[in-house]
Amino acid sequence: MMNIKHTTILLLIGAASLSCNEQNKSTLISPSESQESTVFAKGKQVTNDNFTGTVWLENLIQADSLNQNSIGSVTFEPGARSKWHTHPAGQILLAIDGIGYYQEKGQPKKILRKGDAVKCPPDVPHWHGASSDTKFIQVAITGREKGETKWLEEVTDKEYESEPSI
Amino acid sequence: MMNIKHTTILLLIGAASLSCNEQNKSTLISPSESQESTVFAKGKQVTNDNFTGTVWLENLIQADSLNQNSIGSVTFEPGARSKWHTHPAGQILLAIDGIGYYQEKGQPKKILRKGDAVKCPPDVPHWHGASSDTKFIQVAITGREKGETKWLEEVTDKEYESEPSI
Numbered sequence: 001m002m003n004i005k006h007t008t009i010l011l012l013i014g015a016a017s018l019s020c021n022e023q024n025k026s027t028l029i030s031p032s033e034s035q036e037s038t039v040f041a042k043g044k045q046v047t048n049d050n051f052t053g054t055v056w057l058e059n060l061i062q063a064d065s066l067n068q069n070s071i072g073s074v075t076f077e078p079g080a081r082s083k084w085h086t087h088p089a090g091q092i093l094l095a096i097d098g099i100g101y102y103q104e105k106g107q108p109k110k111i112l113r114k115g116d117a118v119k120c121p122p123d124v125p126h127w128h129g130a131s132s133d134t135k136f137i138q139v140a141i142t143g144r145e146k147g148e149t150k151w152l153e154e155v156t157d158k159e160y161e162s163e164p165s166i
Numbered sequence: 167m168m169n170i171k172h173t174t175i176l177l178l179i180g181a182a183s184l185s186c187n188e189q190n191k192s193t194l195i196s197p198s199e200s201q202e203s204t205v206f207a208k209g210k211q212v213t214n215d216n217f218t219g220t221v222w223l224e225n226l227i228q229a230d231s232l233n234q235n236s237i238g239s240v241t242f243e244p245g246a247r248s249k250w251h252t253h254p255a256g257q258i259l260l261a262i263d264g265i266g267y268y269q270e271k272g273q274p275k276k277i278l279r280k281g282d283a284v285k286c287p288p289d290v291p292h293w294h295g296a297s298s299d300t301k302f303i304q305v306a307i308t309g310r311e312k313g314e315t316k317w318l319e320e321v322t323d324k325e326y327e328s329e330p331s332i
Contacts, residue, residue, distance in 0.1 A: 039205065039262055040281045060260065060283040067256045067285055069235065069307065090233045094226065094305065096205055115206045117226040119233055139260065141235065141307060 038137060039096055040073035050151050053080025053129070063144035070144055076100065076136045081129025081160060084152035089143030090122040100136030101164065102128045108165035112136070122146070127155045204303060205262055206239035216317050219246025219295070229310035236310055242266065242302045247295025247326060250318035255309030256288040266302030267330065268294045274331035278302070288312070293321045 043058025054077040061071040068089075073096065081101065093102065093112070100112040105125040112118065112128070120126050130136035142149070209224025220243040227237040234255075239262065247267065259268065259278070266278040271291040278284065278294070286292050296302035308315070 061258055061285055066287045067258060067309070069258060069309075071258060071260070071283065071307070092227055092233060092235060092237060094206075094237070117237065119227055121232045139305075141237070143233070143235075 038075075040137075040139070042075050043073065050085070051076075051080060051082050051129075052154055053077055055080050055082075055129075060139070068143050068145040069141055071139060071141050074138050074140055076128075076130035076138075078130050078135055079132050079160075081155050082127050083154050084125050084127050086123050086125050086150045086152070087120065087142055088122055088146035088148075088150070090124075091120040091143075092141040093118040093120065093128060094139040094141070096137040096139055098136040099131040099134040100128060100138060101131060101160070102126065103159070103162075109159075109162050111164045112138070125152060127159075129155075129160075132161070204241075206303075206305070208241050209239065216251070217242075217246060217248050217295075218320055219243055221246050221248075221295075226305070234309050234311040235307055237305060237307050240304050240306055242294075242296035242304075244296050244301055245298050245326075247321050248293050249320050250291050250293050252289050252291050252316045252318070253286065253308055254288055254312035254314075254316070256290075257286040257309075258307040259284045259286065259294060260305040260307070262303040262305055264302040265297040265300040266294060266304060267297060267326070268292065269325070269328075275325075275328050277330045278304070291318060293325075295321075295326075298327070 040060065041058045042056045044056065046055040046057050056075040058073045059070075060073060061067070061069065063070040076098075084105070093116075095112040095114055095116040095118075097114050101109050102112050102118055102120075103109040103126060104120070110118070111131070128138065206226065207224045208222045210222065212221040212223050222241040224239045225236075226239060227233070227235065229236040242264075250271070261278040261280055261282040261284075263280050267275050268278050268284055268286075269275040269292060270286070276284070277297070294304065
C-alpha cells in the first residue's frame with residue numbers, strides 16, 4: 001500500500017525523468033537547424049516573367065569594361081525554374097546547395113547537386129531550376145560580351161518532370 | 167537508517183539521472199560537428215612554388231573554345247597565400263568559406279568573408295590567401311583568352327601581416 005514516503009519517492013523519479021525529457025528536447029538539434037547559413041545572400045525576389053515559380057537573385061559581380069562576366073547567386077524554391085533560354089557567350093553554373101535540374105534541348109534532364117559545375121555552350125537552348133522537393137542555389141557566370149540572354153518558351157510540366165539521366 | 171528498499175529507490179533515481187545525462191550527451195551536437203561539408207571538393211594539394219603554405223586546388227571548369235573562363239576552388243590553410251601575381255584578363259574571386267585576405271599593389275589588404283565577391287582588374291599585381299588563424303576557401307574565375315597568370319615575388323611576412331582596411 002502506498003504511503004507518503006513512497007509517493008514522494010515516485011514523484012522524485014518521475015520528476016527526474018520529466019526533467020531529462022525536457023533537457024533532451026532543448027538540446028536536440030536537427031541537422032537542418034544547426035547548418036550554417038547559405039554562402040551568398042538570397043537577394044531579391046525576381047519579378048520578371050522569365051521564370052516559373054519563386055526565384056531569388058543576388059547580383060555578385062556586374063559585367064563591365066574590366067571583366068565581361070556577370071555573376072549572380074540564384075535561389076530557386078522547390079519546383080521553380082527558368083524558361084528555356086540561350087546565352088550568346090554561354091554560361092557556367094556552380095551548384096552551391098540543394099538539388100537542381102539542368103537540361104539542354106535534345107538532351108535528357110540532368111540532376112545538379114552541391115559542388116557540381118556545368119558549362120552551357122553559347123546559343124544552346126537550356127533551362128535550369130530546383131528539383132520538385134528541394135530548393136536549389138546556383139552561382140551563374142554569364143559572359144555579356146556578345147549580348148544579353150534570349151528568353152524563349154516556358155518549361156512545360158512534362159519537360160520539368162521528365163526522367164533525368166543517371 | 168537505509169534499508170534495501172530505500173537503497174533500491176535511490177539507485178533508481180540515480181539511474182534515471184545517469185541515463186538522462188547520457189542521453190543529453192548523445193544528442194548534444196556542436197555546430198561544427200553538424201555543419202554540412204564544404205561546397206566543393208578540396209582537390210589536390212598544390213605542389214608548385216607559386217604559393218606559401220599549404221594550398222589545395224579542385225579544378226571545376228577548364229577553359230576551352232566554348233568558354234575562356236577557367237574555374238577552380240582553392241583552399242588555403244591558415245597562413246597560406248599566393249605569391250604576388252597578375253592575370254592578363256583579370257580574375258573574379260568568390261569567398262565560399264572561412265576568412266581570407268586580398269591585396270592589390272598600392273592598396274591596403276582587404277579581409278574576405280564568406281559571400282564576398284572581388285573583381286581583380288587585368289594586369290594588376292595582387293595576392294590572396296587565408297587569414298593567419300582561419301582557412302579560406304575561394305572560387306577563382308580566371309579568363310584565359312589573353313594568356314596565363316604571371317607569377318611574381320613572394321608575399322613577405324610584413325606584407326601578409328599588414329593592417330587590413332576596415
